[in-house]
Amino acid sequence: MSALSKTLASLTIALIFAVPLVAQKRVSLTRVETRDAERRLAELGYWTGPVDGLFDPATKAALIAFQKWEGRTVTGRLTREELEAIANSRTPKPRDGNYAHVEVDIDRQVVLIVDENERVRVLPVSTGTDKPFVYDGQTSIAYTPRGRFVVYEKGVGWEDNLPGMYYANYISGGIAIHGSNSVPAQPASHGCIRIPIFAAREVSKMLKLGTIVLVYDKVSFVSARSWVENPKLKEAALANSALH
Numbered sequence: 696m697s698a699l700s701k702t703l704a705s706l707t708i709a710l711i712f713a714v715p716l717v718a719q720k721r722v723s724l725t726r727v728e729t730r731d732a733e734r735r736l737a738e739l740g741y742w743t744g745p746v747d748g749l750f751d752p753a754t755k756a757a758l759i760a761f762q763k764w765e766g767r768t769v770t771g772r773l774t775r776e777e778l779e780a781i782a783n784s785r786t787p788k789p790r791d792g793n794y795a796h797v798e799v800d801i802d803r804q805v806v807l808i809v810d811e812n813e814r815v816r817v818l819p820v821s822t823g824t825d826k827p828f829v830y831d832g833q834t835s836i837a838y839t840p841r842g843r844f845v846v847y848e849k850g851v852g853w854e855d856n857l858p859g860m861y862y863a864n865y866i867s868g869g870i871a872i873h874g875s876n877s878v879p880a881q882p883a884s885h886g887c888i889r890i891p892i893f894a895a896r897e898v899s900k901m902l903k904l905g906t907i908v909l910v911y912d913k914v915s916f917v918s919a920r921s922w923v924e925n926p927k928l929k930e931a932a933l934a935n936s937a938l939h
Contacts, residue, residue: 740815796907823886841915847936862899
């Protein structure tokens with residue numbers, strides 16, 4: 696056998712043994728394993744939808760929110776590696792606590808809906824790109840404002856004059872937390888805070904008028920504890936937002 700033939704034979708043998716290894720890495724999880732992942736994600740506060748062992752859009756969104764919060768590579772794929780990470784993780788903690796409010800973490804691209812006992816519901820979001828865009832002949836920057844806000848106006852269903860906004864919860868000017876059919880892993884909006892459409896109606900029920908919303912990144916954070924301690928300050932903020 697020539698040297699070339701020996702080399703080809705060796706490569707063929709190597710490929711034969713390599714295929715099962717690749718297949719093993721790509722093997723799908725069982726429905727029981729998927730249900731275990733859903734159950735654990737739900738226990739941690741991620742919005743999974745029904746815990747039924749079906750990897751549906753809600754389960755994928757919960758996994759993406761988990762990957763974003765934990766600083767993992769955002770793949771949206773549930774593997775045994777991700778299953779192990781989920782099993783060994785802790786519940787996300789809000790920056791402000793002990794009162795009901797909403798937090799939008801710009802860096803992580805997630806939203807935390809927090810109750811008065813600091814229990815959280817976590818969803819992935821997509822915020823402003825910080826890039827120029829043109830709307831109705833005017834050029835603006837797709838910026839999601841940071842700071843403390845209150846929900847001052849709400850929409851029901853799809854917005855007639857702003858296509859793509861479902862159950863909008865307005866917090867500043869035309870900026871709203873709203874459902875969208877497009878919530879990529881990275882910032883992609885004109886400034887609004889997009890959430891997965893399957894959760895939009897329920898989120899709208901939770902975000903009543905006057906709900907405090909904190910939007911922050913790693914260099915900007917403003918607590919709203921003073922608004923909780925002195926409700927008149929929040930009432931003033933709500934009245935001011937309504938005027939604009």
